[in-house]
Every structure is written in C-alpha cells, then in structure tokens.
Amino acid sequence: MKMNKFKEKIIHSLFFFNGLLVVLILLGIFALLVFTALPGFEEIKVTEFLFKSHWNPTSYVKPAYGIVSMLVSTLMVTFGALLIAIPLGIGTAAYLTDLASPRVREIAKPIIEILAGIPSVVIGFLGILLVGPFIARLFGLHNGLNAINGSVLLAIMALPTIISLSEDALKSVPKSYTQASLALGATKWQTLVKIKIPAACSGILAACMLGMGRAIGETMTVLMATGCAPAMPKSFLGSVRTMTSTIAIELGEVPYNTTHYYALFGVGLVLFVITFIVNMISDIILHRHERKTR
C-alpha cells in the first residue's frame, strides 16, 4: 500500500515536470535570444539599432544596423493583411453562425482546416506565380513582388484563425440577447449587426489580434512574394523587406558568432517581443471576456 502511494507521487511529479517544461521552453527561447543578441551590442549602439532605418551589415566602410525600415515593412504588410482579412473573416464567421445550415457548417469546418494547413511556402509560391502577375497587370508594374502581394497572402494565412475564433465568439453570445432583439421586431440582420457583433466584440478583437500575430511572424510568404529590397518602403506598390525575411535571407550566409550574426538574433528578439505582446493582449481580452460571460 505504501509502495503504491509512493509510485503515485512519482507519477504525479513526472507529469508536473512535463507541464513545467512548456514554461521552461518559453523562458529558454527568450533567454537564448537575449544572450545571443547581447554581444552584438558591444559594437552596435542600441539607439542605432532601434531608431535608425539604414540596415547594411556587410558594408566594408561602415556597417549599419538600423531595423526601422524592416519594422515599418512588417507593420505595413500586416496592416494590409488585416484590412483584407478582418472583414472577410468576420463576414464568413457571421454567415456560419447565422445563415448556414448545419450541413454547410459541417462542410465549412474541414475547408477552413485545410486552408489553415496549406504550407506557407505553397502560398508564397502562388504569390510569385499567380498573385504577383495579377497585381503587376492591375497596376501596370514591372513585377508584382511588393507589399500588396504580401498583404494578400498574409490575409489568406490569417483568415482561418480569424474565422474560427470569431465564430466561437459569436456562438457564445447568449441566446436571450438575440431572442429579445428579434422579439422587439428587429430583423436578423439588425440583430447581427447591432446586438451579436457588439456582444462578441472582445472575442472578435482577440481573434484579430491572434491573426495579426500570425501575420507578423510569417516568414516564407513574405520572403518569396514581397521583393525584399533592403530599404525604407516607399509605398504599398513597392518592394518591402520584413524582419522575418531579413533573418531568413541573411542568417544562412553569415559566419557564426559575428556582430552581424548577433544582430540578426537581435532582430529575432524584437520579433519575439512584439508577437509576445500581441498574444498577451489577445489573451487578456479573451480572459476578461470569458469571465464576463460566465
């Protein structure tokens, strides 16, 4: 009997450590990024890194390490993507909760899962060969590898997240709200726009934040489809180079443990911190929402 209890305790603590491992991994990622980026700042000024826009680490005369142009590129592409994905995503979610028959809903679920499962490299590939030429013809450009292309592709990648989480949010609006509204003579559409969507607002907002996090961190699509010229982006029709694509392009070519290498980890750290903050905000919104609906 005593033996049994001992065994149970050991099993319990094994599972406990397994659970703690997740926390360790998250902390480990952060710590390793910090420790690898840190030696770079013996040579690079932190203010230059964060506030200058010129990035040219391979220059013989004077290497420059400013990440502002990449930061702006990332934000531009993400903003464009959200502009497309949020209305489409919420519209689709509203259709699925309000209009779709159970059959359609049954079909829609795997379709959205498949969309979420398409590898980013395939989307990027189509960005080069399908979306790119289309954009070039539409705007009369030489090539379509620009910020708009990246935005369209990122929107496709963020859509499944936004759709399924908004759908959850809309579904969790209490039936009594909609019934009360319908009983007062409002149409289904008015109920949706004036009652359901505002009531699900925080859940939808959290969904959009998560979609935004995905778009900021996406690498392959923007690497392949945005042209990646290392300069301050001029417009949505120009080439942009995001933080993720800079890492992807340059890390393969620099020798380990050089200032340039450390600087790339610095970019990774900034990326990690930004997505962390975005995810945390969405987490907080979602939790407050959960507590309220309970």
Add this chain to the structure above:
Amino acid sequence: MKNKELQERLGFNLLRLCVGIVGAILIIILYDLTSKGISKISWEFFTAMPRKGMTEGGILPAIIGTFMVTVITAVLAIPLGMGCAIYLNEYAKKNKITRIIRMSIRNLSGVPSIVYGLFGVILFVQLMHLGTCILSAGLTLGLMTLPWTITASEEALKNIPNSYREGSLALGATKWQMIKTNVLPYAAGGMLTGTILGLARAAGETAPILFTGAAFYLPFIPKSLFSQFMALPYHLYIMSTQHHAITKVRPIAYATALVLIMLVLVINLSAVILRYRLRKLKRE
C-alpha cells in the same frame, strides 16, 4: 418596413460574398496547382533522384527527408504533448502555476516559426553540437509542434465524461490506474487525430529548418540522423526562388507544390474521417 427587408437582404448577400471569396481562394489554389502540376506527376517523380542540377528527375530524397524529420518531430512532440495535456486535465489544480503553464502554451503557439529556427540553431546546432542535420531540424520542429499537440490532446481528454473517472476511483483505483484504464484508452483516438494534424503542419514548415539542416541539393538518401537532408517545402522554396534556371524547373516546382498540398489534404481528410468514426462509436 420595406427598407428594413432590403437592408437585410443586402447584408446577407454581403456575408454570402465573404464566404464565396474564402471558398474561391481555396478552389483557386487547388485548381491552379492541380492543373499546372499534374502533368509532371508520375511514378518516376516520386521514386527518382533529382538529376542534372535538379532540372530533371524526381523528388525522392525530399520525400524521405521530410518523412525522417517528421518522425523525429513526432518522437519529441507526441509523448511530451500528451504528458502535458494529461497533467493539465487530470492532475492540475486551479492555481497560479497552472495558469502560467496555460499562458505559456498559448504564447508558444504564437511564437513565429523563424524564431523557433533561431532557437534551434543556438540550442541544437551550436550548444548541443548536433550540427545542421535531420536531428536538429526534427527537434526544432518538435518544439514548435508541442503547443498544438498539447491543445489537441487536452481537447480529447476533456471529452471523456467524468463518470468514467469516478467509476474507477469509486472501485478503489489510484489516480494513475484510473487514467491508464478508464481515460487514456477512450481518449487515444481523439488525441491521435489532433496530433496527426499538428504533425502535418510541421511537415509543411520551412522557416524552422532553413538553418537547422535542410540542404539545397543532395541527390542521395540521408545516411543517418546526423546528415543534412532535402525536404519538400524547402525544395519548393529553392525551385521557385533560388534555382539558376527558374523558368525551366517551373513544372517540377508546380508538381512539388501539388505533392505538398496533397499531403495536407490526405492527412486532413483522414483526420476528418477518423473523427467522424470516433463520434459514431461513442454514440453507439
């Protein structure tokens, strides 16, 4: 009155348009890849080595590379993911540590894939001296997959009714005996379905393997876990952006993309079928 109806009809058509666009996106993707890639698909394409600087031949090493990496991913992510899910659903009390663990999982699933790649380079390639190889890449992808397998496994555990647990405990079983005999056997199917979906996503990832082991052109089967490898997604990236004769290899690139997306489709479909069957079993 008329106005209201018109507004409603307009609004609903707007929603239909949204769904139409989302559906059209998927159809266009599938149609474009199929129509342009299918001509190159043949038995040889799956079983031959690439030849003449990848302008001819098949993609066998990329298929095998992706398969081997995914096996490593599974070996790391499945047991750890299931263990964590069991802890959270069966053992964890509602306290601060549990909240922190849950928060970490949600945050891990939001960490950009390229950051996992950076982490893999320092931890596996440099600190653990594994070098750029299948093992490093697989472990990196395994860490990335972990939050997905945890969430999927926990979902499956949550679906087991509490009466199963209580019945076992009432008969005097210890907690672990209860989990072993009355929870895991019934949750296993659901856990597996979710995990397979996670692994499929990992297999299609490129960014984490860019620097941890994927190679440009290696026309042979990897000899061990410590050799570099070709992988399907990386192969597609190379064929569409880095190859010296890009227009010439375009058909091969299309066919590779088709194979990748078919892989996703087949795995998703089998997961859907498996889920449907499990649900039917439960009802009976």
